[in-house]
Amino acid sequence: MSDSRPTACIVSTGEEVLRGELIDSNSAEIARQLGEAGFEIQLMLTAGDRRGDLDFVLRTALSRADWVFMTGGLGPTEDDLTAEVVAQLAGVPLEFDLPSWQHIERRFAEFGIPLTENNRKQALFPAGSRILENPNGTAPGFVTTLQLAGVRKQVVALPGPPREMQPMLRDFLAGLPQARKPTHSFIRFLGIGESSLADVMRPWAEQHGVELGYRAIFPELELKLYDASAAQIDALRRFVLERLADVLVDFSAESVPQLCARYLTETGQTLAVAESCTGGLVGKIITDIPGASAYFLGGVVSYANSAKHDLLGVDAATLAEHGAVSEPVARQMALGVRERFGADLGLAITGIAGPGGGSEHKPVGTVWLGRADAAGCQARHRQFVRGREWVRTFAAHDGLRWLMADWLQARWRAALGGD
Numbered sequence: 001m002s003d004s005r006p007t008a009c010i011v012s013t014g015e016e017v018l019r020g021e022l023i024d025s026n027s028a029e030i031a032r033q034l035g036e037a038g039f040e041i042q043l044m045l046t047a048g049d050r051r052g053d054l055d056f057v058l059r060t061a062l063s064r065a066d067w068v069f070m071t072g073g074l075g076p077t078e079d080d081l082t083a084e085v086v087a088q089l090a091g092v093p094l095e096f097d098l099p100s101w102q103h104i105e106r107r108f109a110e111f112g113i114p115l116t117e118n119n120r121k122q123a124l125f126p127a128g129s130r131i132l133e134n135p136n137g138t139a140p141g142f143v144t145t146l147q148l149a150g151v152r153k154q155v156v157a158l159p160g161p162p163r164e165m166q167p168m169l170r171d172f173l174a175g176l177p178q179a180r181k182p183t184h185s186f187i188r189f190l191g192i193g194e195s196s197l198a199d200v201m202r203p204w205a206e207q208h209g210v211e212l213g214y215r216a217i218f219p220e221l222e223l224k225l226y227d228a229s230a231a232q233i234d235a236l237r238r239f240v241l242e243r244l245a246d247v248l249v250d251f252s253a254e255s256v257p258q259l260c261a262r263y264l265t266e267t268g269q270t271l272a273v274a275e276s277c278t279g280g281l282v283g284k285i286i287t288d289i290p291g292a293s294a295y296f297l298g299g300v301v302s303y304a305n306s307a308k309h310d311l312l313g314v315d316a317a318t319l320a321e322h323g324a325v326s327e328p329v330a331r332q333m334a335l336g337v338r339e340r341f342g343a344d345l346g347l348a349i350t351g352i353a354g355p356g357g358g359s360e361h362k363p364v365g366t367v368w369l370g371r372a373d374a375a376g377c378q379a380r381h382r383q384f385v386r387g388r389e390w391v392r393t394f395a396a397h398d399g400l401r402w403l404m405a406d407w408l409q410a411r412w413r414a415a416l417g418g419d
Contacts, residue, residue, distance in 0.1 A: 005038055005039065005040040005182065006038070006039050006040070006066055006067060007039070007040050007041075007042050007064070007065035007066050007067065008034050008039040008040070008041055008042065008065050008066070008067040008068070008069055009041070009042050009043045009044070009045065009060075009061035009062075009064055009065040009067070009068050009069075010027050010030050010031060010034075010041065010043070010044045010045070010061075010068075010069050010070070011044075011045050011046070011047065011057055011058060011061050011068055011069070011070035011071075012024050012026055012027050012044075012045075012046045012047075012070070012071050012072060013046070013047050013048070013049065013054060013070065013071065013072035013073040013081075013082065013160075014048065014049060014072045014073070014160065015048045015049050015079075017046055017072070018046055018047070018048040019048075024046065025162060026071045026072075026158075026160065026162060026165055027044050027046075027071075029162065029165075029166055029169075030069050030071070030158075030165075030169060031044070033166075033169055033170060033173060034069065034173075035182075036181070037173045037176065037178070037181075038178060038181045038182070039067065040182075042061075042064045042065045043060070043061060043064055043065070045057045045060065045061055049073070049079035049080075049081065051081055051084075051085060054073070054081055054082070054085045055085050055088070055089070058070070058085060058086070058089060058155070059089070062089070062146075062148050062153050062155075063148070066151070066152070066153055066154065067153070067154050067155075067156065068153070068154070068155045068156070069156045069158065069169070070082065070155065070156070070157050070158065071157075071158045071159065071160050071165055072159075072160040073157075073160075074122060074139040074140075074141070074157060074158075074159050074160070075121075075122065075139060075160075076116070076118045076119045076120075076121045076122055077118065080121070082157050083121075083124055083125055083126060083142070083157070086126050086144050086146075086155050086157060087125075087126035087127070087144075089146060089148075089155075090126050090128075090144055090145075090146035090155075091146070092126050092127040092128060093126075093127050094124040094125065094126060094127070095124065095125060095126075095127045096120070096123055096124055097123050097124075097125055097131055097140075098123075099131070100122070100123040100125075100131055100140045101120065101123035103133070103134075103138075103140065104119055104122055104123060104138050107137070107138045108138065119138070122138060122139050122140070123140075125140075125142045125144075126142070126144045128144070128145070129142040129143060129144045130142060130143040130144075132156075132158070132168055132171075132172060133168075134159060134164055134168060135167075136161075136163055136164045136167060136168075137159055137161060137163075137164040139159045139164070141156070141157050141158045141159060141168050141172075142156075142157050143155070143156050143157075143172070144157070156169075156172065182226065182227035183227065183228055183229070183230070183233070184224065184225065184226050184227065184228065185224070185225040185228050185232075185233040185236060185237075185251075186222060186223070186224055186251075186252055186253035187222070187223040187236070187237070187240055187248070187249075187250070187251055187252075188220055188221070188222055188223075188248075188249035188250050188252065188253065188254065188255065188256075189220065189221045189222075189223065189244065189247045189248060189249055190219060190220050190221070190247060190249050190256060190394075190397055190398065190401055191246070191247040191394070191398065192221060192244070192247040193221070194214050194216055194221055197214065197221060197223065197244075198212075198214060200243055200244060201223065201239075204235075204236070204239050208232060208235065208236075210225060210228070210232060211226075212224065212225055213225075213226065217255070218393070219390070219393045219394050219397050220249065220255060220256065220397070222253065223240075234416070234417075237251050237412075237415055237416055238416065241412060241416070245412075248408075248412070249401060249408070250408060250411060250412075251411070251412065251415040256397045256400050256401050257285045257286060257288060257289055257397075257400065258289060259404065259408070260286065260289075260400045260403065260404055261286075261289040261291065261292065261295075263403075263404040263407050263408075264294075264295035264296075265291075265294065265295060266407075267407065269295065269344035269345055270295050270296070270297050270341075270342075270343045270344045270345065271286070271295060271296055271297065271343055271344070271345045271346075271347065271403075272296075272297045272298055272299060272300075272337045272338055272340070272341035272343035272345070272346055272347075273286075273299040273300075273337060273346070273347045273348070273349075274299065274300050274302055274312055274333040274334060274336065274337035274346065274347070274348040274349070274370075275299060275300070275301050275302070275348075275349050276301075276302055276303055276308070276324065276325075276333075276348075276349060276350040276351065277325075277349060277350060277351040277352065277353045277367065277391070277392060277395065278349050278351075278353075278392050278395055278396045278399075279301055279303065279392070280299065280301045281392055281393065281396045282299065282347065282349065282396045282399060282400065283296070283298075283299040283301075285396060285397070285400075286400075297341040297342070297343050298341055299337070300312060300337055300340075302314075302333065305319050305324055308324065308329065308332075308333060308350075311336075311340075312332065312333050312336030312337055312340070313332065313335075313336040313339075313340075314329055314332040314333060314336060315332060318332065323362070324350055325350050325351055325352055325362055325366055325367070325368055326350075326368060327368055327379045327381070328379075329350055329368070330348050330349075330350050330368035330369060330370035330379045331348075331370045331372075331377045331378075331379050332370075333346075333348035333350060333370050334346040334347060334348035334370030334371055334372035334377055334379075335370075335372045335377050337372075338372045338373070344373060344374070345371070345372070345373050345403065346370070346371070346372035346373075347369070347370070347371055347372075347399055347400070347403050348369065348370035348371075348372075349367065349368075349369055349370075349395050349396065349399050350367070350368050350370075351365075351366055351367030351368065351382075351384075351391065351395055352364050352365065352366050352367075352391075353365075353388045353391040353392050353395075354387065354388050354391060355387070355388060363383075364391070365383050365384040365385050365386075365391050366381075366382075366383060367381070367382040367383070367384060367391065367395045367398075368380070368381055368382075369381075369382060369395075369398070369399050369402055371402065371403060380402060382394075382395065382398060384398075
């Protein structure tokens with residue numbers, strides 16, 4: 001590969017993939033590995049087990065890119081057509097490879113499975129191909145070089161099972177000269193919609209002559225700038241910090257829960273949570289991250305007022321005077337859970353998730369957050385919209401973001417060179 005980025009298309013095969021009976025995780029993994037190796041992905045295509053369709057898909061892919069990486073169709077049955085179709089495209093016959101056949105014989109003997117004559121098909125490859133060994137299965141892969149309209153193309157055929165495909169692809173890419181790896185910029189947001197973010201970013205993108213990408217990962221939103229220069233990334237981050245700091249999460253692709261795990265680990269603090277309207281959701285998203293036991297001590301789902309009083313020590317008079325969804329109750333919940341668990345940090349969430357329960361002064365979506373540490377306690381009012389799931393999910397993520405607000409701001413400054 002040269003200094004310029006090589007182009008590639010990804011082809012998956014199989015009726016089970018085409019019909020949605022099997023999720024195509026292979027294409028995503030291939031795209032990830034190719035991106036890390038410096039390839040520019042042009043297309044992802046899927047064909048069933050019909051010869052004409054596979055021929056069409058391969059021709060289309062080869063017309064768009066210099067490399068085609070494909071999975072599936074290397075088995076012993078009549079509908080496994082990858083080697084045959086690639087050989088036809090290359091204008092060469094299929095050749096029997098004795099070492100591959102001997103490998104297949106050994107594998108079947110190890111498994112104690114009878115070897116049938118049709119398994120010889122897995123040792124047939126387009127003439128002149130480079131064979132890719134498969135230490136994790138029976139079907140070897142292969143690489144075939146061909147000419148299309150006078151241009152050199154390469155097809156890399158890989159087995160379908162992920163446990164066989166992934167290491168084979170990794171080993172193959174490791175043996176290639178490294179291409180120029182692109183620099184991408186990812187920015188995470190919480191509390192802004194895709195259309196609103198695109199509207200804010202459009203003038204900046206037009207000014208700098210770049211195309212931005214957007215990806216909704218509920219409840220967060222990711223902004224992407226591909227193959228960017230250091231100057232473009234710096235300018236983008238400064239613009240975002242100036243215009244969108246109130247909804248910014250981080251200048252990375254990490255989610256709020258992932259960042260919270262990093263925050264608690266780096267600062268060496270422990271956390272306990274008191275939840276009302278979120279019903280244990282905060283605890284769930286924290287413990288979804290492996291290793292949470294190092295910093296998460298536990299939580300109390302205090303849905304009823306009696307639970308807030310009995311388990312967290314919230315004053316009954318405060319509940320009667322201000323209601324469960326209020327600043328003083330959020331404060332007392334945070335203080336109570338921190339004290340009872342002996343945690344460095346206490347986070348509390350109490351609110352009205354809906355669809356009922358709201359009032360003129362406290363409409364559905366009203367949420368109070370409480371944060372307690374050794375220095376004292378703070379509370380924060382939030383107003384969310386769109387329905388019960390949105391209120392609960394946004395409240396959980398917003399609470400965690402608020403918990404590490406100072407730490408996040410330090411990361412933002414560091415990303416801008418300490419400005």
